[in-house]
Amino acid sequence: MIDRETILHVANLARLELKDDEVDKLKEDLGNILNYFITLNDVNTDNVTPTFHPFPINNIFREDIVKESFSVDDILSNAPSSATTYFLVPRIVEEKNGN
Amino acid sequence: MNNNVVIGLEIHAQLKTNTKMFCGCRTSFGDKPNSNVCPVCMALPGSLPVANKKAVTYTVMSGLALNCTISRYSKFDRKQYFYPDMPKNYQISQYDLPFCRNGYLEFFCDDELRKVRIHRIHLEEDTGKLMHTGDIMESEQSMVDYNRAGTPLMEIVTEPDISSPKEARLFMFELRNLLRYLDVSDGNMEEGSMRCDANISLKNPDGTLGIKVEIKNMNSLKSLEKALEFEINRQSHVIGSGGIIIQETRHFDERDGTTHSLRTKEEAHDYRYFPEPDLLPVVITDEEVMSISCNLPELPLKKYFRFIEELGIGKNDASTLVSDLKLANFFDECVDCKCSPKEAVKWILGDLTYFWNEKKIEPDSNVFTPLYLKEILDLIDEKIISIRQAKEVVEKVFEMIESPRNIIEKLGIKQISDEGFLIDTAKRIVEENPKAVQDFLKGKKNAVGFLVGQLMRETKGKASPEMSNKIINEILNKLSSKE
Structure with a gap:
């Protein structure tokens, strides 16, 4: 149903390090979940419009009015590391692709 | 021009809203790092984003101005990636149901009206900024400022319809001008409120599309053109020497005008988009689209043709006026106050532009x-001042910030058109310059100019040039008929 490579790929995307036995376990679990979803393929959806959100509500907006932000001290209070008013993160060398 | 060049652009423009896309934090530029940040920006547990209505309206406005079809049903999606420029580890964007599709922008390139199609326009949130202290390779940590994270960012994607670096630059200029006319974005590439990535490839000899390369980091219109020129040369050389173009992202280096390869990730991008569960879909009705469409301002190209066709302005002048909304508005207001359009253009693009630039003020500054x-x-029409004096008055207006009539009153700048006074002075000048009179009688016509010049000097430039000319000619003609 789902192969080892796919499990490792998905784990890598989620930045998860898996031990060999965990890969086997996840292979089985994710395989079961995917099998369960196959059931949906049997349903005839020819005349059903796609659902993008479970709530039947649209257009919830806010007006463009400024609300006070948090104080810098509060914002930084959970940061493992900070300097002046910056967050500090491990050095990023790799350039980001995409936007 | 190389007819084998295929260029498509991806433009990101920050929208000019007061607040961020999904929360009420300020969007101002240059504030203390992390001072415009709240739990929504930080994706703290329990916080919920709510879309900024104005940002959606601005996107629809842009779409309509770019002749797009506006989606009646749109939604936001999550784009997942790991990079510390977003605390959420995803960016809210739009995937398969963007607000706008299938438009185009028309602009002039080498006197020819060109059309570049717009593939789509979607709305997303901008990311935070990462900085490094000292050398990037030596510093152990990166500093993150999330003030920019969450700023509404409109992404405009063109079709690969552009065929030269110059055309790419002119397209960007026109697009930026359009967004400024709509007042939806500052369009400042140097400050990063507008950014542009380019995809470029060279066609194969059989006409099929070659491998495309993406170029990033072009911070001005000039850089965009330079980067593309460099890339065309590079790709031509690679192909010419039997090499193959690799699909990759290249970074433009402003300092030496070259592009260089970014380290390509081993893993292909896999953003795993899915519908954003924290936000509800957006339904836009026909009435809303109609209402936004009716309220669009006059756009640059339309203004350009109106200036030429209705006001009789030359192509170049019309194009200069239209390229700056404040200049175009100033001109329109002059025409509204019954200035002759042709005269107004001469002054606006001449002396007024000179002083606006010199004093570093904008045409709408009311100076x-x-x-x-x-x-x-x-x-000038009433012959109270000469053109030369008018130029002096313009300069004084910029210095004294008073009306021209007040200034000529205060400084006594006035053209002398008291004919009797001018005739007396002219007679005296003719008498004092017998040599010039002799020259005239011998047929040297430039003696007239000399005597008119003397009369102007005598009156400190206040004599009406027309009248002076007439009087001197009359006196001399009388003398010659006596001979």
Whole structure:
């Protein structure tokens, strides 16, 4: 149903390090979940419009009015590391692709 | 021009809203790091984003101005990636149901009206900024400022319809001008409120599309053109020497004008988009689209043709006026105050632009108003001041910030058109310059100019040039008929 490579790929995307036995376990679990979803393929959806959100509500907006932000001290209070008013993160060398 | 060049652009423009896309934090530029940040920006547990209505309206406005079809049903999606420029580890964007699709922008390139199609326009949130202290390879940590994270960012994607670096630059110029006319974005590439990535490939000899390369980091219109020129040369050389173009992302280096390869990730991008569960879909009705469409301002190209066709302005002048909304508005206001359009253009693009630039002020700063130009043109028409004096008055308006009529009153700048006084002075000058009179009688016509010049000097430039010319000619003709 789902192969080892796919499990490792998905784990890598989620930045998860898996031990060999965990890969086997996840292979089985994710395989079961995917099998369960196959059931949906049997349903005839020819005349059903796609659902993008479970709530039947649209257009919830806010007006463009400024609300006070948090104080810098509060914002930084959970940061493992900070300097002046910056967050500090491990050095990023790799350039980001995409936007 | 190389006909084998295929270029498509991806433009990101920050929208000019007061607040961020999904929360009420300020969007101002240059504030203390992390001072415009709240739990929504930080994706703290329990916080919920709510879409900024104005950002959606601005996107629809842009779409309509770019002749797009506006989606009646749109939604936001999550784009997942790991990079510390977003605390959420995803960016809210739009995937398969963007607000706008299938438009185009028309602009002039080498006197020819060109059309570049717009593939789509979607709305997303901008990311935070990462900085490094000292050398990037030596510093152990990166500093993150999330003030920019969450700023509404409109992404405009073109079709690969552009065929030269110059055309790419002119397209960007026109697009930026359009967004400024709509007042939805500052369009400042140097400050990063507008950014542009380019995809470029060279066609194979059989006409099929070659491998495309993406170029990033072009921070001005000039850089965009330079980067593309460099890349065309590079790709031609690679192909010419039997090499193959690799699909990759290249970074433009402003300092030496070259592009260089970014380290390509081993893993292909896999953003795993899915519908954003924290936000509800957006339904836009026909009535809303109609209402936004009716309220669009006059757009640059339409203004350009109106200036030429209705106001009789030359192509180059019309194009200069239209390229700056404040200049175009100033001109329109002058025409509204009944200035002759042709005269107004001469002054606006001449002396007024000179002083606006010199004093580093904008045409709408009210230092020199359209009504003042009307006064100046009237004063010239009424022969109260000469063109030369008018230029002096314009300069004084910028210094004294008073109306032209007040200034000529205060400084006594006036053209002398008291005919009796001018005739007496002219007679005296003719008597004092017998040599010039002799020259004239011998047929040297430039003696007239000399005597008119003397009369102007005598009156400190206040004599009406027309009248002076007439009087001197009359006196000399009388003398010659006596001979």
